[in-house]
Structure formats: C-alpha cells, structure tokens
Amino acid sequence: MIVKELLTAVTGAMTTGTASRGTEVEGWFVMVKDTQGRFQSNQLWGDGWGWSLFIADQPDSSVTTNYKTECIGCHIPARKYDWIYLNGYRVLETTK
Template sequence: MVNERYRFTSIGNSAMRIVGALGVALAGLSVIGAATAYGQMEKRSQYEGTTAAVVDGKGNLQVPSDYRTAYQMLGSWAVAKEDGPGSKDLHVVYASPGTIAAYRKDGHFPDGAVLVKEVYHATTQDMTTGTVSSAGTLAGWFVMVKDSVGRFPENKLWGDGWGWAWFDATDPQKTTSTDYKTD
C-alpha cells in the first residue's frame, strides 16, 4: 500500500510538473501574442496619427496645416535657371515626426511617413557677395505619403509605394494633380 501511494504521488507530481510547464508555455505565448497585437495596433495608429491630417479615407491628400512647427526640416536645394545665373526655384522639404530617425536607422522611409516640399519661385539679384537667389513667392506644395501596403489602388494619386499630390499656393486643401504618373 505504501508503494502504491508513492507511485500515485510520483505520477501526480510528474503530472503537476507537466501542467505547470504547459501553463508557463501558454502564458509565454499569450504575452508574445499580446505584444505582437499591440505592435500592430501601434503601427496602425502611428500611420493613422501621422497621416490623419494629410489623407482622407479615399486617399485624397492635403497639405498638413502644422508641418512647419511639427515636422523636421529634411533639407533644401535650388533649381538652376535655364538661362543666365541664379536659381529658378527653391525647394524646402519637411518630414513628419520620426521619419528622419527611422530612415537613418533602417535606410528607408517608414510606412506613413509624410514629406512636404515647399516650392518657391526664386528671386535673383547681384549683391556684394555675388549673384544671390532667395525664396520669392510660394508656388505651392508637393506632398508625399509613404504607402508600403497599397492602401488606395483605385486612387490615381497613389502608386509605386507613395501617395503624391501637388497643391497650388492658393489652396493647400485641394490638389491640382489627377494622376501621379502624368502630373
């Protein structure tokens, strides 16, 4: 009888260890699943948060009203005149928050990244330092949104991994672009 009790106790202890190990494994899988789901929700909300002021539900773009204060300046350059000294246009590019750091880390623009390019007609004049071109009147904005998953395949402003649109300086809410391939 003592041996029988020991045998059942031993089997019971082994079963308890197996159940305990399974419980730990299931708990670990639950944590992994929750972390993955949270990461996906975080990615989705980051895309939606970054682009909410730029893209509507149909993929129509607009110039974000706060880009000059909320975005980081990515860089600027001048486009040379075709005839004579100086520049024709000046371009100043801003990137949505986190875009520059993500690009430096991964070498590509993250999904949902927004780029806003201001395009100015340049004024050129001779100064004591030489021929100088500076920003004149604002011609408009070029807005791009990185789209890694093809969210708006039916919208002609989206393709090749980006949403693209030009906005005249007179209306930052309505694009004059109709097709990113031709405009």
C-alpha cells in the same frame, strides 16, 4: 511624408556674387509613404507613395489627377532611392 515647398525667387548681385532667394510661396509637392498599397484604385497613390501637388491659393484640394502622368516620369532617375532625389538630403543618402 515629404513636402517640397515651391517659392518664387529673385536673383540679384550681392557682395558675395550673384545670389537667389525665395520670396512668395507658390505651392507644395507632397509625397506620403504607403508601404501597403492601401489605395490601389486611387490614381494619386502607387509605387509606395501618395503623390500630389497643391497650389498655394487653393490649398484644400490637390490639382493632381494622376501621378503616373504628372509625377513619376520625372522621378525615374531617383527610382533606386524609392523615387526620392536623395542627393538633396545627404544625411538620408548615407543611411541608405
């Protein structure tokens, strides 16, 4: 399972230069690996993963209804790495 936490951010001048830092949690993008295609009739599952976005103030249910229209289009550049942007995780990239 991979969780991408979304934070609001503030940017300002510091002694090191312009710096940004996360503040409030806004939500989470979640991907759950599914190598067996277990939920083929569910529109949140496919291409080897379950795909969902959760908003922080309503964490009990996903706001995503269809990963094909809401997720995978943006992940096409990462298709050869199983849809994950591995360049953000150098350790995983070198073991691939």
